[in-house]
Amino acid sequence: MSSLFRTLSLRAAVVAMLVAAVPTAGSIAPAQEQLAPSSNPAAGGQVSEPVVVLTLGSVSKLQKDVQYLASAVGQPQAAGIFLGMSAMFTNGVDTTQPIAITLPLVNGAPEPVALIPTKDVRTVLKTVEAQTGGFDELDDGTYVISVAGTVIYIKQSGDWAIVSRKREMLSTVPNDPTTLFAGMGNNYDLAVQLKMQLVPANVRAMLIGQLRQGFEQAMERQGGSDDESAAYAESTLDQLEQLIEDTEELFVGWNTNVEAKQLEFDSRFVAVDGSKLSAMYSDQQPIPSRFASVIRDDAAAYFHGAASLGPALVEQSRDSISGSVTMVKKALEQSDELNEDEMADVNELIDAVAGLVMDSIAEGKTDAGGVLLADTGSLQFAMGTFVSDGDEAAQVVKDLAAKLEGKPNTPRFKFDMSEYGGVTIHLIEADVPESEDEARKVLGDVLKVYVGTADEAVYVAIGDASVDLAKELIDSGTTNQAAGEALSQGRILMLPILKYVRSIESNPVIDAMVQSLTNENLSGQVEFTANSIPSGQKANLVIGEGVLKAVGAGIQAGQAAKQADGDF
Numbered sequence: 001m002s003s004l005f006r007t008l009s010l011r012a013a014v015v016a017m018l019v020a021a022v023p024t025a026g027s028i029a030p031a032q033e034q035l036a037p038s039s040n041p042a043a044g045g046q047v048s049e050p051v052v053v054l055t056l057g058s059v060s061k062l063q064k065d066v067q068y069l070a071s072a073v074g075q076p077q078a079a080g081i082f083l084g085m086s087a088m089f090t091n092g093v094d095t096t097q098p099i100a101i102t103l104p105l106v107n108g109a110p111e112p113v114a115l116i117p118t119k120d121v122r123t124v125l126k127t128v129e130a131q132t133g134g135f136d137e138l139d140d141g142t143y144v145i146s147v148a149g150t151v152i153y154i155k156q157s158g159d160w161a162i163v164s165r166k167r168e169m170l171s172t173v174p175n176d177p178t179t180l181f182a183g184m185g186n187n188y189d190l191a192v193q194l195k196m197q198l199v200p201a202n203v204r205a206m207l208i209g210q211l212r213q214g215f216e217q218a219m220e221r222q223g224g225s226d227d228e229s230a231a232y233a234e235s236t237l238d239q240l241e242q243l244i245e246d247t248e249e250l251f252v253g254w255n256t257n258v259e260a261k262q263l264e265f266d267s268r269f270v271a272v273d274g275s276k277l278s279a280m281y282s283d284q285q286p287i288p289s290r291f292a293s294v295i296r297d298d299a300a301a302y303f304h305g306a307a308s309l310g311p312a313l314v315e316q317s318r319d320s321i322s323g324s325v326t327m328v329k330k331a332l333e334q335s336d337e338l339n340e341d342e343m344a345d346v347n348e349l350i351d352a353v354a355g356l357v358m359d360s361i362a363e364g365k366t367d368a369g370g371v372l373l374a375d376t377g378s379l380q381f382a383m384g385t386f387v388s389d390g391d392e393a394a395q396v397v398k399d400l401a402a403k404l405e406g407k408p409n410t411p412r413f414k415f416d417m418s419e420y421g422g423v424t425i426h427l428i429e430a431d432v433p434e435s436e437d438e439a440r441k442v443l444g445d446v447l448k449v450y451v452g453t454a455d456e457a458v459y460v461a462i463g464d465a466s467v468d469l470a471k472e473l474i475d476s477g478t479t480n481q482a483a484g485e486a487l488s489q490g491r492i493l494m495l496p497i498l499k500y501v502r503s504i505e506s507n508p509v510i511d512a513m514v515q516s517l518t519n520e521n522l523s524g525q526v527e528f529t530a531n532s533i534p535s536g537q538k539a540n541l542v543i544g545e546g547v548l549k550a551v552g553a554g555i556q557a558g559q560a561a562k563q564a565d566g567d568f
Contacts, residue, residue, distance in 0.1 A: 047172050050102035051110070051198045055184040055191045057255075058117070059086050059095035065189055065256035072261075072545055073552030092123030094159065098185035104172065108200045113170075114163035115177045121154055121161035142167060184253065188266075191253035196244065197272060208241050232323030239316065246277035248535070261545035270536035276312055278535040283310025284487060285532055290457060291369030291384045292483040293476035300374035300496040305488030306367040307532075317361050325354045345403045352396045359388040373469065374500040379442065382461045382470040384477065390453040394426065397451065421474045423452040423459060441504045486529045487537070494524025494550055512557030513550040522546030 056062065063083055070079035097117030103110050118124050125135045125143060132145040135154075143154040154163050155170040160177050162170045174180065184191040196204075215233055251268040271277035289306035296302065309317070329347055332338065338346060363386075370383030387393050394415070401413035411430040418425045428449040432440050443463065450467055452459035452474065461470035483489075495517045502510045517524050524546035530539045 046105075046107050047169075048105040048198050049195070050104045050113075050180060051195055052103035053181050053184065053193045054101045054103075055181045055188065056099045057186050057189045058098050059090050059093060061098075061186055062086070062189060063095075064258060068258045068261075069256060069548065072548035074549070074556055075552065089127060091127040092120050093118050097159075098181070100177065100181050100185070102173075102180055104169075105198065105200070106166070106169070108203055111164065111166055111169055113173060115173065115180070116161040116163060117159060118156075118161050119159050121156045124161065125154070142170065188253040188255045192251070194247075194250040196247040196250065204244050208244060211240060212237055232326050235319050235323050239320075242277055246272050246275040248272045263543040263548075265541040265543075266538070267540075268533070268536065268538040270533070273535050275535075280310060280313040280316070281532065281536050282534070283308060283313060284537070286483065286485055286487055287365060287367070288480035289367050289369065289483045290386065290477040290480055291367060291473065292481040293473060294369035294371035294383075295483060295489070296371065298373065299371050299491065299493075300500075301372040301490070301492045302370065303488070303490040304369040304483055305530075306369075306483055307365065307487045309361065309364050309366065311364075314361055314364060318358050321354055321358055321361075325350055349396070349400055349403075352399065356387060356389070356392055356396065359392075360386060363388050369473075371469065371473070372497075374496040376499045376503045378465065379500050380461075380463070380466040380469045382459065382466050382473050384457055384459045384470075384473050386456055387458050388456065390424075390455050390457055393458050394424065394451075394453040397426065397428075420452070420471055421478070423454045423457070423474050426451045426453070438505065486531055489529045490527070492526045494526075494547060495522070498524070498550070508557045508561045509554045512553040516549050516553035517546050520546065520549055522549065524550050 057065070063086060066082045067076070067079045070076050094117035099117065100115040102113045102115070104113065105111070116124065121143065125132070125145065129135070132147055135143050135145045137143055141155065145152050145154070150165060152163060152165060153167045153170060154161055157170075157173065157177075158175065160173075162173050162177075164170055178185065181191075181193075184193065215237060247269070249268065249270040251266070253266045255264045255266070257264055269281075271281055285308050287306050287308050289304065291304060292306070294302045294304050328350060332343065332346060365386065367386035368384065370381070373380040397413070398415060401411075401415070404410040409431075411428050414427040414429075416424055417427055428451065430447045430449075432443050432445055432447055434440075448463055450459075450461040450470060452461075452470065454474075457477070459470050459474060461467050495514065498510055498514045498517070502514055513524075516522075522545060525544040526542070526547060527544075528539065528541045530537055
């Protein structure tokens, strides 16, 4: 843990010291003697808006967040490393404002520009003088330092210091630099934004060309490939090309929300308006669901997704599935683990499953949900998913059973056992080997998988205890229900799952994690959601404080157990 905080501390110190490399030892010649000629954006060079923007939260925010994280995982002393380093190298820095690095292009070449919040950059430079070897001041007030042989220019502009390797770039920053990172800054500890369309078309074309060249070289090293594999690879490259050409914006951000006591990870993807990729995302919208009842407060875990699919996404999905099937078959052929008859049977099964999946996608929607209930000594799981033809799904399993009949160590199948709510119930049983002691504690001596098939749905329940849960899911699906605005969502609670694990087999780490969550009255919650936005999607992952405390308690218990055993 301390190594993690050390890494964060060093990175923050590097930013505060305005350097991009490890400081060099010894004296450095005056920077003015090392000035190298550079292009002049103001005299004809083409300077783009920043293609990439990276922000760090303010020093005060980072200090507060690091202290919280260190305390949450039970290592409060680890925060001292960061606090000490940040205090040492931030003299003169406005600790309430974020730090930013932008990456505009000059005639197509990237040229980073850093933005440091300070009203007195001279004080900042004096603070890091031992690391930079001193600084010079030019006639116009621009400061110059040299770090590891690289000349760096710094200029005071209002409440900010602008930093660049090229003197001319200092004048390209707007009077209010915060306009370059609106919505980022102190909203996150770390955030990165990429604007792909600002990358010149010839540069994007070069990247695509390099990808294709790399693929061709890999194929040559492998002695070529068959037509089907080559077609699959070509389809994958086409999708990558579309992603590069049609991406407008990509954003990721990490925030420590001390007030809400949670970690937050945000991402956002936006396609070029009017592009094929934009149409794919715009057509994907939340729809009423047959399986929305899996979203329940008492669930130890659940997943749900229900969305419409447009023609372009359906076509791309079918191509991807077809290509994946080809590659799976090829891998099986090369494994030498199946004889010719077995290979034919497996290929037939793969084709049947893939055909059902593609037919279901062709209906223009996805709809699925699963739920896990857990507590001491009790575990239940049930799920359901939309399919275009439930009878066909049942036939796939029946065909599999027929091919396995009479072979040793194969599952036992019982079809059309009963009917519930318009769903036909089937059962698959398999003996759990005696050598698998832990699996037997969870599944019993015999694994039982109940499969229900309806006109446009398949249900699955694991174990006898899950049958009633599956029936609840069937009952709730007689009419489609709204599941909110999310395309997909899910949640995991650590405490009930850990309680169940402890009831199966206890150990000091699990005991400590359960005790930590129980004492703090926390559940150890992790949540994620994905939502549609114009021409794109956004996603959010939230990790609650309970997860941090439980992990910290588990680590400490594990270390204590090793010390008790004499294993250091």
